[in-house]
Amino acid sequence: MNQPIRMVGISKRFGSVQALQGVDLKVEPGTLHALVGENGAGKSTLMKVLYGQLQPDEGTLEIEGTLRRFAHSRDAIAAQIGMVSQHYSIIPELTCLENLMLGAEPGAWLEPRSATERASTLADRMGFRFDWNEPASKLSTAAAQKLEILKLLWRESRLMILDEPTAMLSPADSDALYASLHRLAAEGATVIVVTHRLPEVMDHCRDVTVLRGGKRVSSFPVAETDPRQLSEAIIGRSMIETQVEVRVGREPMLVMRDLRIQGDRGQEAVKGATGELRVGEVVGLAGVDGSGQHELFQAITGHAKILGGTLDFLGQSILVASPRQILEMGVRLIPEDRHAEGVVEDWTLEENSSLGLHRLAPFAQGSRVNIRARSEETQKMIDRFQTKCRDRYSLMRSLSGGNQQRFVAARALAHQPKLVLAFQPTRGLDIEGTRQVYAALRDQAQAGSSVLVVSFDLDELLIHCDRILVMEHGRLLEPPADLARDRQAIGALMVGAA
Amino acid sequence: MIFLILGCFALVVVLLQIIGVAPGEAVQAMVRGSLGTARGWSGTLREMTPLLFAGLAVYVGLRAGLFNIGAEGQFVVGACASAVVAIHVPGVLGWILSGIAGLIAGALWAFPAGWIKAYRGGHEVVSTIMLNFMALQLTSYLVLGPIRDPSKDDATTPDVLSPMRPLLETQFDGSSFRLHAAWLIGILLILGFGWWLKKTVQGYELNATGANPKAAQMAGVPVPKVTLLAMCASGAFAGLGGAFHVLAYEQRFYNDFSPGYGYNALGVALLAGGSPWALIPAALIFGILGQSASSLQIMEVPKGMTSILLGLLIIGFAVFRYRNREVNRG
Numbered sequence: 001m002n003q004p005i006r007m008v009g010i011s012k013r014f015g016s017v018q019a020l021q022g023v024d025l026k027v028e029p030g031t032l033h034a035l036v037g038e039n040g041a042g043k044s045t046l047m048k049v050l051y052g053q054l055q056p057d058e059g060t061l062e063i064e065g066t067l068r069r070f071a072h073s074r075d076a077i078a079a080q081i082g083m084v085s086q087h088y089s090i091i092p093e094l095t096c097l098e099n100l101m102l103g104a105e106p107g108a109w110l111e112p113r114s115a116t117e118r119a120s121t122l123a124d125r126m127g128f129r130f131d132w133n134e135p136a137s138k139l140s141t142a143a144a145q146k147l148e149i150l151k152l153l154w155r156e157s158r159l160m161i162l163d164e165p166t167a168m169l170s171p172a173d174s175d176a177l178y179a180s181l182h183r184l185a186a187e188g189a190t191v192i193v194v195t196h197r198l199p200e201v202m203d204h205c206r207d208v209t210v211l212r213g214g215k216r217v218s219s220f221p222v223a224e225t226d227p228r229q230l231s232e233a234i235i236g237r238s239m240i241e242t243q244v245e246v247r248v249g250r251e252p253m254l255v256m257r258d259l260r261i262q263g264d265r266g267q268e269a270v271k272g273a274t275g276e277l278r279v280g281e282v283v284g285l286a287g288v289d290g291s292g293q294h295e296l297f298q299a300i301t302g303h304a305k306i307l308g309g310t311l312d313f314l315g316q317s318i319l320v321a322s323p324r325q326i327l328e329m330g331v332r333l334i335p336e337d338r339h340a341e342g343v344v345e346d347w348t349l350e351e352n353s354s355l356g357l358h359r360l361a362p363f364a365q366g367s368r369v370n371i372r373a374r375s376e377e378t379q380k381m382i383d384r385f386q387t388k389c390r391d392r393y394s395l396m397r398s399l400s401g402g403n404q405q406r407f408v409a410a411r412a413l414a415h416q417p418k419l420v421l422a423f424q425p426t427r428g429l430d431i432e433g434t435r436q437v438y439a440a441l442r443d444q445a446q447a448g449s450s451v452l453v454v455s456f457d458l459d460e461l462l463i464h465c466d467r468i469l470v471m472e473h474g475r476l477l478e479p480p481a482d483l484a485r486d487r488q489a490i491g492a493l494m495v496g497a498a
Numbered sequence: 499m500i501f502l503i504l505g506c507f508a509l510v511v512v513l514l515q516i517i518g519v520a521p522g523e524a525v526q527a528m529v530r531g532s533l534g535t536a537r538g539w540s541g542t543l544r545e546m547t548p549l550l551f552a553g554l555a556v557y558v559g560l561r562a563g564l565f566n567i568g569a570e571g572q573f574v575v576g577a578c579a580s581a582v583v584a585i586h587v588p589g590v591l592g593w594i595l596s597g598i599a600g601l602i603a604g605a606l607w608a609f610p611a612g613w614i615k616a617y618r619g620g621h622e623v624v625s626t627i628m629l630n631f632m633a634l635q636l637t638s639y640l641v642l643g644p645i646r647d648p649s650k651d652d653a654t655t656p657d658v659l660s661p662m663r664p665l666l667e668t669q670f671d672g673s674s675f676r677l678h679a680a681w682l683i684g685i686l687l688i689l690g691f692g693w694w695l696k697k698t699v700q701g702y703e704l705n706a707t708g709a710n711p712k713a714a715q716m717a718g719v720p721v722p723k724v725t726l727l728a729m730c731a732s733g734a735f736a737g738l739g740g741a742f743h744v745l746a747y748e749q750r751f752y753n754d755f756s757p758g759y760g761y762n763a764l765g766v767a768l769l770a771g772g773s774p775w776a777l778i779p780a781a782l783i784f785g786i787l788g789q790s791a792s793s794l795q796i797m798e799v800p801k802g803m804t805s806i807l808l809g810l811l812i813i814g815f816a817v818f819r820y821r822n823r824e825v826n827r828g
Contacts, residue, residue, distance in 0.1 A: 303715070324718035333716065341716045344709040355706065356717035364699050371697070 003065045004028050005159060005190065010059035012045055019045045020056070021214045027207070032181055032191045034201040034222070036234055037211035038430035040388070040400060043194045046211065047161050051083045052076035082157030084148040086164045092137035096130045096147060104155050122153045126180050141289050142173035149180065160184070163194045170288040170456050171491060178204040196430060198227045199459065210234055231431060244442065247466050249278025253419055253450035254300065259309035261295045268307060269295035273476035275469060277419065282441055282451040284461030287471035287494050293454045294336060296471070297421050301333050302326045313419065327356060330418030334409055334425045338401070342408045345397035349389060352396050353378040353411060360415070381410035385436050401428040409437050413444055420444060420451045426460065438464040458490060470494055505814060510807045519799050531793025532786045536670035543681050544747055546785030548573065550684030551739025552763030553770065553777045554691060555732045560767055561695065562728030563708035568611060568626030569736040570760025571633030572604040576737025578637040579603035581744045581751035582645055584658035592660055597741045604737015605730040607633060612729025616722035622729065641753050654752035661749040680742035685778060687735070692774035704728055736760060762788070765812045784808065
């Protein structure tokens with residue numbers, strides 16, 4: 001591509017919601033362009049218009065100097081536009097090669113040899129390595145993301161749209177990802193990155209466009225702005241995040257000694273974790289995805305097989321307690337995979353409000369469901385983080401991801417939990433939502449609970465947590481006291497370099 | 499819904515035309531045979547009764563995420579077990595024991611499928627189909643041998659000692675109307691189950707298990723246990739339906755006892771969709787069609803015709819019910 005991509009005056013309405021209103025976007029060829037904004041600002045809608053998944057009510061799209069109209073994403077793909085959505089489209093049952101080719105097979109007959117050759121050439125160009133015949137289920141999140149990018153190259157995309165590409169990546173993997181994006185840009189590809197993370201914008205992108213409430217607020221070269229100005233543009237007022245005042249925990253809430261946990265594939269996923277969570281503190285659990293955080297949470301909530309060691313909650317062993325007993329003791333979870341583990345999408349918000357709390361007062365009255373109490377509690381949960389929904393009878397699936405997350409977080413914090421385990425509690429949330437959720441977690445800790453947060457965003461943990469623990473390859477590590485908040489030192493622990 | 503039913507009738511009219519029967523007369527005969535007379539109504543309610551129980555059975559399974567194809571087998575096994583008790587024990591005690599026998603037999607027949615699903619992950623559709631074959635062969639063997647009444651020509655058990663008399667029996671325009679307690683019990687069971695599902699913690703857990711087993715697990719619901727119990731409860735309802743069919747209507751058990759009530763129950767439950775109350779009108783529709791089949795036969799319309807109508811009804815309903823699924827996404 002040699003000419004800029006221009007979207008002019010794009011408007012799109014869904015029912016009574018004006019998702020986009022006269023938005024302009026100009027992306028220079030061969031650059032990384034960031035598209036930022038809060039949840040519901042219209043970023044995804046705008047990108048879907050560009051990718052042909054949605055047709056705008058008004059506005060024009062100009063590619064390579066000619067006006068285009070895409071009736072379908074097939075047309076966009078033919079025009080060498082590719083998109084990687086937030087939820088990866090890798091099919092775990094297929095091999096890496098099959099995933100790569102899916103939908104863009106070279107012909108009716110598959111010739112594995114020539115396909116593998118071409119795939120390897122593409123991967124070499126990017127500095128990636130894949131075992132093409134391995135099932136994609138074996139891929140780590142970072143590798144899956146890389147495969148998604150290769151899929152775009154396979155389709156010869158020249159404009160790549162990436163929606164929240166680093167949401168699930170560790171800092172090191174994010175840096176590697178941007179390195180490869182820079183390489184692509186140097187070869188002439190154009191990249192649009194939809195993101196929440198301002199440091200990424202500052203470090204890696206050339207231009208940035210800010211959307212707010214379906215309108216374009218501003219667009220400028222990154223070199224001419226700073227995080228403060230950007231966040232002001234995003235949320236409409238200045239709010240720069242500052243480090244919280246660190247609190248010191250009181251008596252221990254959860255104590256583990258040499259805890260060994262079995263993973264889903266029978267491996268020893270956590271190898272002798274020793275540590276404690278104390279009343280009144282918010283502890284951040286940093287680490288690369290897949291280092292054992294998932295299994296640790298599973299073990300504390302009673303879902304994983306424990307191979308050895310001790311696990312005491314409030315002085316009582318919960319090694320053999322059932323998930324229900326542990327819930328009744330006051331352990332709450334904001335689960336990793338909201339869709340699969342946290343909500344029933346076909347249920348109303350009200351029905352979802354008692355999931356996990358359904359045997360506890362006030363949701364249950366003996367063996368009966370207390371429907372009136374449930375309605376009241378649902379309203380409180382909606383109000384707590386301003387979940388946007390029609391009313392409490394809306395179906396969960398009608399909510400956007402960010403709003404679902406608000407609701408799930410509010411549910412985990414209802415009724416004085418003792419221990420809150422939060423797996424990426426701000427996944428998909430915007431700046432204001434993130435601030436609110438952490439503020440609520442901190443209030444809960446202040447009120448006598450203990451909070452453990454997993455996040456792959458180390459900066460987020462450093463800002464909001466009282467103490468940082470690190471999981472690395474199944475080990476639980478604590479940085480030395482003098483380096484307890486040292487970004488470099490913690491980063492080194494995360495990758496096993498310390 | 500009304501539109502849908504009319505649409506299906508229209509298709510059947512076309513089919514009748516092809517067979518060479520005047521559609522007007524056929525439809526008239528159908529309506530007269532099932533709803534036109536007190537006798538017709540009695541037959542319709544009679545056809546409806548096993549569908550209430552078996553429909554509820556399938557519905558219970560669906561709520562827990564189980565597709566219980568085995569209602570047919572559970573129904574037949576329940577009927578056979580209850581007949582064995584009722585031909586030996588007279589009176590009210592006989593009814594109670596016979597009902598319990600049907601209930602337990604149905605639950606036991608569902609148990610292997612439930613256990614395999616809950617603890618081994620084997621699909622219940624496969625296991626319940628296999629259990630159906632076994633149920634039919636087993637009961638067939640029993641009624642051809644050990645429990646056969648040797649004094650009769652057909653393969654049948656002796657009559658039960660005390661059959662259930664109709665709750666209500668009146669003459670109406672020269673034909674008699676009969677309403678059995680079994681029908682009423684079926685209705686009450688459905689209403690009771692609907693209430694239980696909505697208002698109790700266990701009902702909530704059952705629903706959660708069916709709607710999203712992983713989320714239910716995370717919410718502290720013992721999913722395998724709930725799955726197993728739901729399958730057994732499903733079988734128990736079907737078995738109880740078999741027991742009432744013996745006690746109230748047939749008064750004995752014989753070879754080829756069920757004309758496919760357990761299979762039609764799948765249609766009843768699917769037609770009812772998400773709501774338990776809707777099982778009642780769904781069973782009524784199937785009851786009407788079942789009853790009118792015999793009136794049509796008099797006109798030399800093949801019995802399969804009503805099955806075709808039922809099939810069309812379910813396909814049409816599925817089209818309506820699931821049409822918005824994909825549209826709602828995103």
